[in-house]
Amino acid sequence: MLFVGANRHAAPAFPPGAKGNKLLDGAAINYLHNPKLEIVSSQQSPQGKPIIVTQSSRGQSGRRPGTISKCLSGIAGLDEVTGGGLPRGRASLICGSAGSGKTQLAMEFIARGARDLNEPGVFMSFEESEDELKSNVRSLGFDLDDLIERKLVALDFVAVERSEIEETGEYDLEGLFVRLQHAIDSVGAKRVALDTIESLFSGLTNTSILRAELRRLFRWLKAKGVTAIITGERGDGTLTRQGIEEYVSDCVITLDHRITDQLSTRRLRIVKYRGSTHGTNEYPFLITDSGISVLPITSLSLNHAVSDERVSSGVSRLDTMLGGQGYYRGTTILLTGTAGTGKTSLAATFVDAACRRGERCLYMAFEESQDQIIRNMWSIGIDLQPHVKKGLLKFHASRPTFYGLEMHLLVTHMLVEEHHPVIVVVDPVTNLVNAGSTMDVHAMAMRLVDYLKGRGITALMTTLTGGGRNLEQSEVNISSLIDTWLLVRDIEADGERNRGLYILKSRGMAHSNQIREFRLTDRGIDLLDVYLGPEGVLTGSARLSQEAKTQAAETERQENAQRRLLEIEAERKSLAAQVSALEAKISLQDKELHALASRQAAQLQRRETDATAMARSRQADDGLTPRPKPVREKTKGAR
Amino acid sequence: MKRAASNSARPSPALDDSPVGWDLRLYVAGRTPKCVTAFNNLQKLCEEHLAGQYRIEVIDLLENPTLAKGDQILAIPTLVRKLPEPIKKIIGDLSNTERVLVGLDLRPRV
Numbered sequence: 001m002l003f004v005g006a007n008r009h010a011a012p013a014f015p016p017g018a019k020g021n022k023l024l025d026g027a028a029i030n031y032l033h034n035p036k037l038e039i040v041s042s043q044q045s046p047q048g049k050p051i052i053v054t055q056s057s058r059g060q061s062g063r064r065p066g067t068i069s070k071c072l073s074g075i076a077g078l079d080e081v082t083g084g085g086l087p088r089g090r091a092s093l094i095c096g097s098a099g100s101g102k103t104q105l106a107m108e109f110i111a112r113g114a115r116d117l118n119e120p121g122v123f124m125s126f127e128e129s130e131d132e133l134k135s136n137v138r139s140l141g142f143d144l145d146d147l148i149e150r151k152l153v154a155l156d157f158v159a160v161e162r163s164e165i166e167e168t169g170e171y172d173l174e175g176l177f178v179r180l181q182h183a184i185d186s187v188g189a190k191r192v193a194l195d196t197i198e199s200l201f202s203g204l205t206n207t208s209i210l211r212a213e214l215r216r217l218f219r220w221l222k223a224k225g226v227t228a229i230i231t232g233e234r235g236d237g238t239l240t241r242q243g244i245e246e247y248v249s250d251c252v253i254t255l256d257h258r259i260t261d262q263l264s265t266r267r268l269r270i271v272k273y274r275g276s277t278h279g280t281n282e283y284p285f286l287i288t289d290s291g292i293s294v295l296p297i298t299s300l301s302l303n304h305a306v307s308d309e310r311v312s313s314g315v316s317r318l319d320t321m322l323g324g325q326g327y328y329r330g331t332t333i334l335l336t337g338t339a340g341t342g343k344t345s346l347a348a349t350f351v352d353a354a355c356r357r358g359e360r361c362l363y364m365a366f367e368e369s370q371d372q373i374i375r376n377m378w379s380i381g382i383d384l385q386p387h388v389k390k391g392l393l394k395f396h397a398s399r400p401t402f403y404g405l406e407m408h409l410l411v412t413h414m415l416v417e418e419h420h421p422v423i424v425v426v427d428p429v430t431n432l433v434n435a436g437s438t439m440d441v442h443a444m445a446m447r448l449v450d451y452l453k454g455r456g457i458t459a460l461m462t463t464l465t466g467g468g469r470n471l472e473q474s475e476v477n478i479s480s481l482i483d484t485w486l487l488v489r490d491i492e493a494d495g496e497r498n499r500g501l502y503i504l505k506s507r508g509m510a511h512s513n514q515i516r517e518f519r520l521t522d523r524g525i526d527l528l529d530v531y532l533g534p535e536g537v538l539t540g541s542a543r544l545s546q547e548a549k550t551q552a553a554e555t556e557r558q559e560n561a562q563r564r565l566l567e568i569e570a571e572r573k574s575l576a577a578q579v580s581a582l583e584a585k586i587s588l589q590d591k592e593l594h595a596l597a598s599r600q601a602a603q604l605q606r607r608e609t610d611a612t613a614m615a616r617s618r619q620a621d622d623g624l625t626p627r628p629k630p631v632r633e634k635t636k637g638a639r
Numbered sequence: 640m641k642r643a644a645s646n647s648a649r650p651s652p653a654l655d656d657s658p659v660g661w662d663l664r665l666y667v668a669g670r671t672p673k674c675v676t677a678f679n680n681l682q683k684l685c686e687e688h689l690a691g692q693y694r695i696e697v698i699d700l701l702e703n704p705t706l707a708k709g710d711q712i713l714a715i716p717t718l719v720r721k722l723p724e725p726i727k728k729i730i731g732d733l734s735n736t737e738r739v740l741v742g743l744d745l746r747p748r749v
Binding site for chain 1: 666668671673676677700701704705707708711712713714715716717725726727728729730731732733734735738739741742
């Protein structure tokens with residue numbers, strides 16, 4: 001438990017073992033965000049102290065017995081950092097220098113309580129007249145006249161004019177009590193704001209009387225059971241000029257308006273909150289046209305729900321590179337690149353694809369105006385105008401130096417709450433370096449990433465990397481926070497700059513390790529394979545010429561093959577012709593052979609016939625051999 | 640409740656007759672010792688210095704709390720000089736007569 005200041009003994013005791021000693025522990029936050037928490041009854045006890053019974057369906061995370069009851073301020077963010085609002089039935093001191101927003105906070109406390117939380121209030125002003133107060137809050141959408149009419153708010157302007165007043169002898173401030181009592185009674189007030197009660201010290205000289213009376217006033221307020229806000233001007237080394245923090249010791253909040261590097265940031269800090277845990281940081285806050293908005297700096301925990309759902313990058317080939325389906329929904333994508341590498345175009349493509357699916361997108365532009373982005377994207381065939389018209393796409397273009405980093409963060413918060421996007425683009429996040437130191441930007445980016453992740457919003461941030469630096473080191477060093485990191489870089493060769501796209505990392509998915517050439521055409525973004533060959537990685541016209549060369553070689557190869565085919569065919573044909581010629585020759589010779597044989601047979605027969613005929617003519621014996629007999633007789637005769 | 644000035648012998652006629660009449664209001668809250676002292680002191684002082692040309696109106700804020708706003712009453716008791724103009728306020732039990740006289744412009748500031 002953390003106690004600030006004196007009077008420790010007065011703190012209400014926690015039940016032993018009660019959780020909640022940690023600041024802003026999970027249970028307390030659940031308690032805050034638990035929509036089922038409701039005030040079941042609110043009534044006055046016989047002692048005049050209000051009894052507020054709250055009931056939470058979450059049991060454990062609800063209000064624990066023995067802890068103090070809290071009163072929702074209704075101011076965005078303040079109830080979160082105070083863990084449920086200001087201490088009910090007690091006085092809270094709001095201190096800060098001039099122009100830090102004390103009156104604003106006090107007035108919002110009263111007006112919101114009356115309008116939204118059904119708790120009438122009294123605003124007692126010591127500085128501004130009733131008309132001034134009314135016109136001051138009219139711009140915030142509060143109609144004080146109406147609230148006064150409906151008996152929800154009572155205003156009382158207490159003017160203390162030093163020059164008119166002469167002090168003689170003993171007096172007290174009963175008049176103030178009477179007026180306050182009357183105002184409280186007239187509306188049945190549960191809230192009281194005293195702004196700035198310290199003004200009394202400039203109007204009245206007898207400070208010992210004043211101090212005694214103020215002490216009595218705060219006790220009286222407590223006894224009344226009203227939740228009070230007392231504002232005080234910041235003093236030199238003390239919280240308030242007159243040290244009234246001595247009397248108001250339950251809750252002290254300081255407001256601050258600091259200027260660093262010519263940029264102003266309003267900050268709020270809870271100095272003490274007796275009997276309650278609370279955030280101890282300095283929380284930046286913004287006074288906008290809808291009032292005060294306080295922003296808790298650090299994220300509450302690191303337990304975002306994750307989604308398995310994938311969301312297309314809008315470039316089908318990039319989706320393919322990212323495991324085939326694109327980014328995971330609810331992750332943070334970082335797009336790093338040097339100037340003119342097409343970061344905004346990639347972001348716009350992503351947004352365009354999302355809007356086509358009917359998703360709501362928020363585009364935070366820190367470099368270009370809305371119209372400029374729309375026109376430029378039109379040139380690459382992306383028409384964002386219809387999405388803007390349909391209300392799906394909301395641009396927020398602002399100069400980074402327009403206000404401090406916290407304000408940018410707060411504005412983002414507010415826009416997200418207002419527009420409910422599922423995709424947020426920050427283009428470029430590095431430009432915010434102009435609005436703060438690198439460390440601050442890192443912290444801011446971390447908070448932004450945390451916040452968006454916590455809401456399941458897919459965020460795409462571009463960062464501009466200066467030329468010559470290590471591209472793989474994002475300027476604000478947020479690379480460790482992000483899930484998917486794309487790098488778009490110039491590949492400079494052969495007198496050309498061409499764009500190459502790499503995936504440096506992508507958590508939780510199998511992603512391509514290849515470089516793609518990244519081209520902006522009039523029909524959007526085109527990813528091409530780069531030429532990888534013996535001559536290295538070639539892009540642009542080098543790739544084109546290499547492709548042409550390859551093409552030519554291929555054609556030649558094909559022609560060669562064709563020619564060879566024809567040759568073989570011709571040769572085959574000639575061989576076949578030869579074969580048929582030879583066959584013809586064979587058949588000719590066969591015929592000739594045949595003819596020859598038959599001729600021979602005919603000859604033989606004819607010779608025999610001739611011999612017979614001759615024998616007959618010589619009148620030889622029948623059956624004589626055709627051999628000429630005379631030869632045989634001659635031989636015989638010679639024997 | 641408006642209590643008429645106690646010295647009924649010389650009430651309003653003096654005011655009507657003289658254009659520079661003194662119209663005084665004393666704001667009190669109940670009958671506290673401080674208030675009673677203030678009233679007594681005031682009465683004494685008026686008798687001494689403004690005999691016949693004053694009127695005192697005592698306003699009890701416990702009974703008429705709305706009247707506190709009109710004269711911007713904060714401290715009790717408060718004496719308001721409505722007339723002659725300009726309006727002057729003197730707070731306290733009026734025990735320091737000198738300062739009251741200065742406050743009412745009956746005696747020049749030192």
